Amino acid sequence: MDPIAGTGDGKTGKYASMLPEQAPPRTPLEHAYRLLDQEHFCTALYFVLALITRLYRIGKSPTVIWDEAHFGKFGSHYLKHEFYFDVHPPLGKMLVGLAGLLSGYNGSFEFKSGESYPEGSQYYVGMRIILALFGVAMVPVAWSSSGALGWNKRSRHLLAIMVLCDNAWLVISRFILLDSMLLCFTFTTVHGLLMFHQQQRRPFSTKWWFWLTFTGLSIGCVMSVKWVGLFVMSLVGLYTIEDLWDRFGDLKMPVRTYLRHWCARALCLLAIPLTVYLISFKLHFMILSHSGPGDAQMSSLFQAHLTGNDFADSPLEVAYGSRLTFKNMGYGGGLLHSHIQTYPVGSQQQQVTCYHYKDNNNEFIVTPVIEQPQLPAAGSEAEKTAPLRMLRNGDTIRLRHVQTGRNLHSHKVAAPVTKENYEVSAYGNDTVSDANDYWVVDMVDDMHQGKAKPGMQVQSLTSRIRFRHQNLNCYLRAANAVLPQWGWKQVEVSCDKENNPKDEHTYWNVESHWNDRLPAGNTKLYKSPFLRDFIHLNVAMMTSNNALVPDADKEDLLASMPFDWPLLWNGLRMNSWADSATKYYLIGNPVIWWGSTVSIFVFLGTLLFYLARMQRRHADLSPASFNQFVFVGKVGFFGWFLHFLPFTVMARVCYIHHYLPTLYFACILYVHVLDHFLFNDATARYNSKGQVAPPEIVYPDSGLRRPISPAIKNLLFLIIAGAIVGTFAFFHKTALGIDGPVWKYAGRKWRNSWNIYD
Structure with missing residues (x-):
């Protein structure tokens, strides 16, 4: 007998209460809502959506796009183990090299800007995909982070959608950058x-x-x-x-x-x-074990251990007639250099500079002063039999530039940039010379011989020496002053009137040394401590980064000013704008950028309003809600402020992509403001005295607002999310690639300053 209908004793429904109540079947929409409430499902969903947007058509353009010309080349250096120099730390570039290794790239491509990748090769696609995975991870990470901010689920989805659908974040994630x-x-x-x-x-x-x-x-x-x-x-x-x-x-x-x-x-x-x-x-130093284009940025001792350099094989002790290069030992120092061009100011004699790359114009010969016996002619029999004269501490010498034959010279003429110092130039020749060509070797110390003593022999690589001008009593110095364009932006060399024995910018060492009459050195004699190399490279990076200033006489069409970024004043063309090219335009989603900028001021105004109300003994929020409001606001505002402010005071050239880390904090504030006013009912639960009010009661004069209904919240969420997604879709070609003439994509110029068409 059916137990629900009744039993044999005539009593019906005896066991009916023992059965679980059956819920009515859910509609597909209810199933979707239920899934969207599950943390792991949403994380997986945003991961998949990020994969689709970041990887779709990622290999469409087979040409070197924008800064792929730099970072792809740096990745090549890792694969070839060649030492290079760049202003950024090495982790990201090592990951670029790893991406190339995993993609089957052998490091042979030169990554010239706008150049096509070799026909049939797909390694660049593999490299782009691997690096795009970092962009993919941004979306689920943003979703997970929003869970710790105390927001409504709608607000959490908005933050994830913003990260997913910002066109600038998307395009910057799709290349070898x-x-x-x-x-x-x-x-x-x-x-x-x-x-x-x-x-x-x-x-x-x-x-x-x-x-x-x-x-x-x-x-x-x-x-x-x-x-x-x-x-x-x-x-x-x-x-x-x-x-x-x-x-x-x-x-x-x-x-x-x-x-x-x-x-x-x-x-x-x-x-x-x-x-x-x-x-x-x-790891950077271990991998880059061979000589490469960035050697000159490092100390001579460091370079001596790079495969392909012969510094360690150079003769140890320096003699008159030796052909030398001199390395400045200040952090970021380069090689003493001269070239045929003259100063357009001052004495108008031949320029002397400090140069960070190896060049024949870096070579000088140690020669005696005019009053001393001169060296025999190079290659003559007399040279082969003449006794060697070793260079010693305290010697007075001339340094003759090999390529032009002129002598290192100084006089009472102000240096072109560092006006308080004397100008250093190249003057005269073997026969035309004066006492202003005379320099006294002032040895500081030697790694092997210890503290300097009178008459101590100068050795290559290990001896730290200073050059004191005999007449002016100033010291040869190369700091971080950069010459104008007429000096090829090279480092100024001057003669410092102040004798600061601890100023390492007046310290020099012999780097390369050529003399057929002297025996070769030994690599085992030279050691370069890691910490010193680490500090040296970081100071060189800092110096070079500060030198990235725009030329006053040139207009950089890609550069922009920091105050242009929050209101999306302009975009950035990332490659050729020819009709035949697939074009990429770095521009953000206007709904996100403009809204996030406005939200900064809305948050600050709201916080000021609450603080003023609290001063008047009105509690619009519970202590817990107010603390959460302030905490999230501090993360967003101070994150934005700390990322944005430094660029406003930097002298270096800036581009719109520098704002992209800052944008994340602006988006946090954007969603925080929306959550506070639209989606979170925290402000609707307390009266003016901070007392909890029943949800069905509204006090008209208490400052308490009526809670927004879930239906209205859903509608508002759909409107905002729809605006973000719709704008993203409208501009999606800027990130995924514009094919054919740009003018066919009408309506994309929302500001007159955008150069998407002209």
Whole structure:
């Protein structure tokens, strides 16, 4: 008998209450809503959508696009183990080299701008795909990070959609560039910070240590890709200082526990990032073991160990008649150099500069002063039999430029850039000379012989020497002053009137040394400490980065000013604009860029409003809601401010892609403002005294607003998300490639300043 219908004793429904109540079947729309509430499903969904957008048509253009000309070439150097120099740390470029290795690239392509990749080769597609995976990761990371911000699910989806559908983030992720890695590690650093913040009430737990360590590792990675990573490190630093200050006010916390907090942060947020940064340079030096185009940026001792350099085989002791190159030992120093061009100012004699690349114009010969016996003619029998005269500490010499035959010279004429110093030029020849060509060898010390003594022999590579002008008593110096275009932007060489014995920019060493009458040296005699090489390279990077200033007499059509970026004043053409080329235009999604910029001011105004209300004893938010509002706002605003401000004071040339890490923090503020006013009911639950109000009651005069219904919230979400996605779709060709004449894509010039057509 059916137990629900009844039983044999005539009593019906005896067991009906024991059966579970059956829910009505869900509609497909309800199933979709249920899936969108699942964290792992959304993460996977955004990962798949990011894969589609980042990889679609990624190999469409078989030409070198924009800065692929630089970073593809650097990747080639790793595959060929050739030492090169660049202004960025090495981690990102090593990953470019790894992408090339995994894609079957052998390092032979020159990556000339606009050049077509070899016909039939697909390695460039593989390299683009591997590096695009960092851009893919940005979207699910942004989604996961939003979970720690206390937002409504709609707001979380909006942030992920913004990262997914910004055209600038998309196009920058699709080529052989460093920016996708920089952005990815910036996102992961913010993610680590937010996840660590969630563990603050469980200090020293496993998750607490994990997220603190994760944040430190991520900081190390982002700093090792570009120095822009220092800005997000500053954000973490400000958060840490505030956190430790708050804990300092906790009188219940034992001093020992407080000190543990300091030690934990010093270990994870300072030691770990520095270790990652150091390891990246150590690997950089280990991989680039052969001589290459960037040798001259490093010390002579470092270069002596590169395969292909003969420095270590050069004669050890220097003699009169030796042909030499002199390396300035200041950080970032180059090689003493001269060329046939003359100064257009001052004495108008032959220029003497410091040059960072190997060149025949770097070579000088040590010759005696006029009053001393001269050297026999080169190649003569007398030269072969004449006794060698070794160069010693305290000798007065002339340095004759090999290519032009002129002598290193100084006089009472102001240097062209460093006016307080004397000009150094090249003057005269073997027979035409005066006392202003005389330089006294002032030895500092020697790696083998120790502290300098009178008459000590000068040795190549290991001796640190200064050149004192005999008449003017000034010292030959090459710092970081750069000559104008007439001096080929090379480093100025001057004669410093001040005798500062510790100024390493007045220190020189013999780098290359040629003398057939002297025995060869030995590589085992030379050692180059890693930390000194590390510091030397970083100072050289900093010096070169600061020198990237726009020429006053040239207009850079790609450059832009920092205050142009928040309002999307212009875009950037990434390659040829010919009708036959697949064209890429770096321009952001206007709905995202303009909205995020406005949100910065909306947030600041709202915060000021709440603070003013609190001063008047009105509590519009509960303490927990206000703290969360301020915390997310601080992450967004200070992240934006710390990334944006440095570019406004930099002298170096800037481009719109420099704003892309900054944009993420503006987007966080954008969504935070939308969440606060539209999607989160925190402001609707408290009256003017901070008292909880029943949801069905509204107090007209209490400052309490009626909660927005879920249907209205969904409609607002669809409108905003639709505007973002629709604008992205309208501009998608700028990132995925514009084929044919640009004018066929009408309506894409939303500002007169955009050069998408003209």
